[in-house]
Amino acid sequence: MTRTPHSPGRPASLTDDFLQGLVARVPSTSGGTWKLTEVYTGEVLVELPQSTPADIEQAFARAREAQREWARWPLAKRLKVFRKAHTLLVDHARTTADLIQAESGKNRRMAIEETCDPPMVISHYLKRAPKLLAPKRRGGPVPLVSSSTEIRQPKGVVGIIAPWNFPFATGLSDAIPALMAGNGIVLKPDNKTALSPLYGISLLEQAGLPRGLFQVVCGEGPDVGPTLIDHANYVMFTGSTATGRVIGERAGRNLIGCCLELGGKNPMIVLEDADLDEVVQGALFGVFGNTGQICMHIERIYVAESRYDEFKALFVAAAEALRLGASYDFGPELGSLVSVEHRDRVASHVEDAVAKGATVVTGGRARPDLGPAFFEPTVLEGVTREMLAGSCETFGPVVALHRYRTVDEAVALANDTGYGLNASVWGRDLDRAVGVAQRIESGNVNVNDSLATAYASKGTPSGGVKQSGVGARHGDQGLLKYTDVQNLAVLKKQVMGARPGQDYDAYVRQMLVSLKLMRRTRIR
Numbered sequence: 206m207t208r209t210p211h212s213p214g215r216p217a218s219l220t221d222d223f224l225q226g227l228v229a230r231v232p233s234t235s236g237g238t239w240k241l242t243e244v245y246t247g248e249v250l251v252e253l254p255q256s257t258p259a260d261i262e263q264a265f266a267r268a269r270e271a272q273r274e275w276a277r278w279p280l281a282k283r284l285k286v287f288r289k290a291h292t293l294l295v296d297h298a299r300t301t302a303d304l305i306q307a308e309s310g311k312n313r314r315m316a317i318e319e320t321c322d323p324p325m326v327i328s329h330y331l332k333r334a335p336k337l338l339a340p341k342r343r344g345g346p347v348p349l350v351s352s353s354t355e356i357r358q359p360k361g362v363v364g365i366i367a368p369w370n371f372p373f374a375t376g377l378s379d380a381i382p383a384l385m386a387g388n389g390i391v392l393k394p395d396n397k398t399a400l401s402p403l404y405g406i407s408l409l410e411q412a413g414l415p416r417g418l419f420q421v422v423c424g425e426g427p428d429v430g431p432t433l434i435d436h437a438n439y440v441m442f443t444g445s446t447a448t449g450r451v452i453g454e455r456a457g458r459n460l461i462g463c464c465l466e467l468g469g470k471n472p473m474i475v476l477e478d479a480d481l482d483e484v485v486q487g488a489l490f491g492v493f494g495n496t497g498q499i500c501m502h503i504e505r506i507y508v509a510e511s512r513y514d515e516f517k518a519l520f521v522a523a524a525e526a527l528r529l530g531a532s533y534d535f536g537p538e539l540g541s542l543v544s545v546e547h548r549d550r551v552a553s554h555v556e557d558a559v560a561k562g563a564t565v566v567t568g569g570r571a572r573p574d575l576g577p578a579f580f581e582p583t584v585l586e587g588v589t590r591e592m593l594a595g596s597c598e599t600f601g602p603v604v605a606l607h608r609y610r611t612v613d614e615a616v617a618l619a620n621d622t623g624y625g626l627n628a629s630v631w632g633r634d635l636d637r638a639v640g641v642a643q644r645i646e647s648g649n650v651n652v653n654d655s656l657a658t659a660y661a662s663k664g665t666p667s668g669g670v671k672q673s674g675v676g677a678r679h680g681d682q683g684l685l686k687y688t689d690v691q692n693l694a695v696l697k698k699q700v701m702g703a704r705p706g707q708d709y710d711a712y713v714r715q716m717l718v719s720l721k722l723m724r725r726t727r728i729r
């Protein structure tokens with residue numbers, strides 16, 4: 206195959222047979238395919254089968270059949286699969302990273318870090334699932350003779366719709382607690398990035414996950430989405446706010462639950478007493494990590510007036526020193542954007558800002574010399590809410606710097622957005638920084654970090670507020686959302702209501718006295 210001048214040389218693991226084997230599990234009775242390309246070169250990696258509505262119905266039928274059996278497995282037996290899967294996922298992290306890099310164009314560090322997410326989620330829920338899924342005996346309305354037990358049952362088959370920016374993590378990590386709870390899965394990855402989740406599923410199956418339980422269907426969102434949502438018992442969606450609205454509406458009409466993890470326009474506040482060396486390192490990752498394609502990444506930085514010039518000088522110098530490039534090794538600190546279309550969208554935000562009066566402090570240009578979809582780390586000043594880069598999610602390596610006079614002003618500016626996914630506050634006085642963090646309208650707020658601490662804290666629910674989402678992943682609700690509650694109530698003896706021959710006034714008096722007694726006793 207002829208290679209473009211900037212070709213980094215495809216990893217040896219990505220043979221044609223290997224890739225064909227991965228896509229073979231995607232159903233496509235029409236025979237239609239989509240050209241899945243290596244982002245660094247634009248060359249076709251594999252023809253990805255495209256699923257028709259009938260294929261999707263079949264996928265649900267297969268998953269449902271396997272799910273009935275899986276839900277009957279004792280929990281300990283189900284969890285054993287994930288113990289083994291953890292080992293396999295870690296042992297095969299490098300091959301997974303090769304796939305992630307090829308299909309998304311991100312740099313090696315981000316690809317490897319992405320491979321760590323499903324094992325982290327497995328570790329957390331291996332410990333937590335037995336407690337969460339155990340039946341919980343509660344008191345009934347009449348002490349001693351009645352009881353109620355909270356029983357967690359799987360919802361059935363969960364539809365997962367995943368984006369391209371963390372295809373392996375969003376394809377697998379959200380499925381793990383659902384599977385542990387006894388559900389089946391039908392996943393729709395983005396066409397561009399279907400390979401790494403397909404590989405992850407093959408590893409889960411090597412670990413003992415029953416075949417058929419985890420289905421994958423592929424196609425453009427609007428083609429696949431309606432049939433998928435109409436057959437699912439619950440929908441887990443990660444993607445843009447615009448698409449989230451469409452998914453939420455359809456799930457609502459079908460009266461099924463959904464979790465929507467959406468976009469952000471995430472602010473960082475640098476307080477006067479912050480350690481600027483640390484802030485610069487944190488901001489470099491927060492702004493440019495994954496080439497700015499992290500839902501929680503920073504697009505707005507507000508710096509105390511007295512530290513602004515110092516911060517700007519350090520941050521811009523550090524951004525200009527970042528190594529960009531197409532490589533499957535750890536050399537480049539910044540990879541490519543996911544596609545030429547996305548590069549053009551990012552560029553349009555910069556052009557719009559400049560046309561409306563903003564200044565490009567550094568960067569601002571596409572870098573076709575490095576690969577089809579590369580874009581420079583870009584720092585803007587003078588961005589306002591009237592500009593696309595000031596109000597809409599750019600989702601690229603672009604950040605706007607602002608100075609503020611008072612902390613109240615900084616908080617007001619940080620909150621001046623329809624989004625509420627992530628925020629970051631930096632300061633040496635931790636109590637003060639935490640106080641500021643608590644005033645920000647955001648589902649996640651990191652103090653002295655940009656995003657990773659919140660995301661990696663698997664024990665706490667993580668989701669967006671305002672237009673950034675509904676529901677959360679991680680924490681107890683990250684598993685319980687995939688279950689229905691059965692309230693199993695038992696009455697040992699029929700004692701409610703007046704006894705035979707008892708007059709109703711006497712019964713009411715006795716009942717009111719009992720109510721008072723019940724509040725005083727410890728019986729629940």
Ligand code: NAD
Pocket residue numbers: 366367368369370371393394395396424425426427429430431443444445446447448449451452466467468469499500501598600626669673674
């Ligand atoms: P997107 O909404 O365009 O697509 C996401 C997924 O939805 C893709 O698989 C796509 O094919 C599918 N889709 C598109 N239209 C659909 C429809 N009508 N019905 C059903 N499915 C449909 O988002 P994207 O551009 O792929 O991803 C980037 C966005 O995802 C950003 O906004 C980012 O902030 C967000 N994101 C959020 C989180 C989070 O946890 N909050 C995580 C990662 C990404």
